[in-house]
Amino acid sequence: MNNKYDAIIIGGGHNGLVNAAYLAKAGKKVLVLEKRHVLGGAAVSEEVYPGFTYSVCSYVVSLFRPHIIRELNLTKHGYDIIPMDASFQPLPDGDLGLCKWGDASLTRREIARFSKKDSEVYGEFSNVMTHMAKLAKEVIDHPAPDVASINPKELSSLLRMGKVFKNLGSELLHMNIKLLTMSSADFLDLWFESEVLKGPMAVSGIIGTFLGVRSPGTAYVLLHHYMGELDGAFRSWGFSKGGTGGVSMACANAAKSFGAEIRTNVDVAHVKIINGKATGVVLANGDEIDSKIVVSNLDPNRTYLKMIGEDNLTSDITTEIKRFKLRGSSGKVNFALSGVPNFCKKRKGLEYMKGDIAIVPNIDYVEKAYDQAKYGEFSEKPFINIVVPSLTDPTLAPPGKHVMSCFIQYAPFDIKEGPEYWPKLAEKFGDAVQNTIKEYVPDIDSLVLHRQVITPWDLQETFGLTEGNIFQGELTLEQLLFQRPISGFAKYKTPIRNLWMSGSGTHPGGGIMGSGGELSAKSILKEKVI
Numbered sequence: 001m002n003n004k005y006d007a008i009i010i011g012g013g014h015n016g017l018v019n020a021a022y023l024a025k026a027g028k029k030v031l032v033l034e035k036r037h038v039l040g041g042a043a044v045s046e047e048v049y050p051g052f053t054y055s056v057c058s059y060v061v062s063l064f065r066p067h068i069i070r071e072l073n074l075t076k077h078g079y080d081i082i083p084m085d086a087s088f089q090p091l092p093d094g095d096l097g098l099c100k101w102g103d104a105s106l107t108r109r110e111i112a113r114f115s116k117k118d119s120e121v122y123g124e125f126s127n128v129m130t131h132m133a134k135l136a137k138e139v140i141d142h143p144a145p146d147v148a149s150i151n152p153k154e155l156s157s158l159l160r161m162g163k164v165f166k167n168l169g170s171e172l173l174h175m176n177i178k179l180l181t182m183s184s185a186d187f188l189d190l191w192f193e194s195e196v197l198k199g200p201m202a203v204s205g206i207i208g209t210f211l212g213v214r215s216p217g218t219a220y221v222l223l224h225h226y227m228g229e230l231d232g233a234f235r236s237w238g239f240s241k242g243g244t245g246g247v248s249m250a251c252a253n254a255a256k257s258f259g260a261e262i263r264t265n266v267d268v269a270h271v272k273i274i275n276g277k278a279t280g281v282v283l284a285n286g287d288e289i290d291s292k293i294v295v296s297n298l299d300p301n302r303t304y305l306k307m308i309g310e311d312n313l314t315s316d317i318t319t320e321i322k323r324f325k326l327r328g329s330s331g332k333v334n335f336a337l338s339g340v341p342n343f344c345k346k347r348k349g350l351e352y353m354k355g356d357i358a359i360v361p362n363i364d365y366v367e368k369a370y371d372q373a374k375y376g377e378f379s380e381k382p383f384i385n386i387v388v389p390s391l392t393d394p395t396l397a398p399p400g401k402h403v404m405s406c407f408i409q410y411a412p413f414d415i416k417e418g419p420e421y422w423p424k425l426a427e428k429f430g431d432a433v434q435n436t437i438k439e440y441v442p443d444i445d446s447l448v449l450h451r452q453v454i455t456p457w458d459l460q461e462t463f464g465l466t467e468g469n470i471f472q473g474e475l476t477l478e479q480l481l482f483q484r485p486i487s488g489f490a491k492y493k494t495p496i497r498n499l500w501m502s503g504s505g506t507h508p509g510g511g512i513m514g515s516g517g518e519l520s521a522k523s524i525l526k527e528k529v530i
């Protein structure tokens with residue numbers, strides 16, 4: 001049936017679903033096609049073992065844009081976030097560790113155990129970062145301006161961005177330049193002296209990149225992790241009830257309520273292109289479905305090289321897209337446990353464990369973890385970011401039992417034996433993670449009922465993230481704003497007419513934000529292409 005649909009969205013990740021919801025809300029006839037049996041992409045909940053539901057990939061939420069929640073009425077459709085109040089860093093040898101709390105005075109007291117000076121500076125640092133992040137949000141809530149264009153609309157959008165920086169004032173503007181150019185470790189050195197404090201702060205800068213905390217440019221990503229907000233509370237993180245798939249399902253429910261059709265278990269082979277124009281999709285089983293436009297929620301590599309194909313691209317564009325850096329560096333190990341893994345028996349109660357737990361005792365620890373990755377090995381002592389969400393959301397595990405999610409860096413996609421070798425290494429990698437945790441939770445082995453190891457190879461093969469990059473492409477400065485994914489095509493368009501993009505590989509990048517889906521849908525509607 002010709003042009004049955006106004007838009008086909010390839011991929012039911014949360015951005016694809018947000019995109020579908022906005023287009024359907026505007027009265028368009030929309031179809032979402034998802035390859036897996038379950039929606040959500042990297043924001044997915046799955047009952048991997050009976051009774052135990054994992055946030056299989058992403059595990060905490062805060063970047064999701066509040067105006068999208070309002071405009072799509074997501075709360076009504078099941079969007080429900082449980083805020084986290086603590087961020088704990090255990091230390092070896094039975095030390096009390098360092099816990100940062102929602103209560104600033106408690107946090108100051110904890111930091112003072114390691115450095116009185118740092119405890120005094122910490123508040124000011126947080127204020128500066130929060131202020132810069134607030135302004136950065138002005139940038140992420142709009143399509144990136146095209147710096148090469150003299151079109152008045154582009155110039156005014158560039159001007160708006162310039163004003164954002166001007167409004168910082170001279171002191172913060174200089175700080176911002178440092179943030180854009182320095183390494184996260186160097187940037188933190190400007191403020192703090194305690195290695196214990198700096199360790200978990202610095203790692204925010206390297207999440208999802210193949211860089212170390214001492215690599216220049218990583219300080220910016222630190223800011224990215226200060227951009228969160230929940231219910232108006234700035235910089236807070238939380239758990240989606242029922243796992244991060246809850247966010248995706250809320251987006252899917254909203255899309256359906258506006259009339260969008262969603263199909264799972266549908267593998268799209270490529271976009272149907274006639275005379276340089278997208279006219280629908282061709283499925284892996286050979287079926288064709290026509291539409292006026294197609295929106296790809298896949299990463300730039302897949303969109304350009306598989307959905308479009310090199311035959312339909314100029315060699316310059318093919319070269320540029322092949323240079324877009326993916327090089328995944330992270331993995332995930334999800335545990336089903338028979339009881340609570342106590343990371344610090346010296347602390348009273350379990351409140352300190354109800355947020356995230358970072359295994360990164362100091363800066364050197366994580367830099368050494370990177371050293372191994374640089375030469376094609378996973379880190380034997382990795383940085384691990386742990387959450388035990390069943391402590392706050394009992395729906396995730398049977399009574400008395402728990403799920404523990406461990407985000408790991410570094411697990412380089414390009415392992416020295418070659419990426420296809422990852423399946424053979426998976427359990428060894430899982431052992432390294434479990435053994436590292438054992439240094440803090442000596443009885444961990446006896447608590448483990450099940451262990452799910454997700455390598456960068458799995459992220460590629462199962463979740464469709466090329467080279468296992470968790471953000472559909474590194475969040476490094478040269479791949480942001482008007483250069484994401486490539487210069488000239490940073491506004492959700494592609495070289496193929498009527499083929500648009502909406503995923504994390506577009507501006508403003510990765511994380512459960514919904515922005516790629518939203519900004520792409522609004523651009524499509526603004527251009528009245530359907």
Ligand SMILES: Cc1cc2nc3c(=O)[nH]c(=O)nc-3n(C[C@H](O)[C@H](O)[C@H](O)COP(=O)(O)OP(=O)(O)OC[C@H]3O[C@@H](n4cnc5c(N)ncnc54)[C@H](O)[C@@H]3O)c2cc1C
Pocket residue numbers: 010011012013014015016033034035036039040041042043056057058059060061062063266267268269297298330331332407459462463464465469470471472502503504505509510511512513516
């Ligand atoms: C291990 C991990 C941990 C993370 N942790 C966090 C976190 O805690 N907090 C946070 O904010 N962010 C986190 N992220 C990042 C965040 O989850 C992603 O940036 C975001 O979910 C990406 O959403 P998306 O819709 O842009 O793309 P995706 O989720 O990548 O969606 C793409 C969809 O397309 C589908 N697809 C692929 N090929 C085809 C095809 N041929 N036909 C049809 N469908 C296809 C895929 O199955 C997938 O559903 C994490 C990511 C990973 C992988």
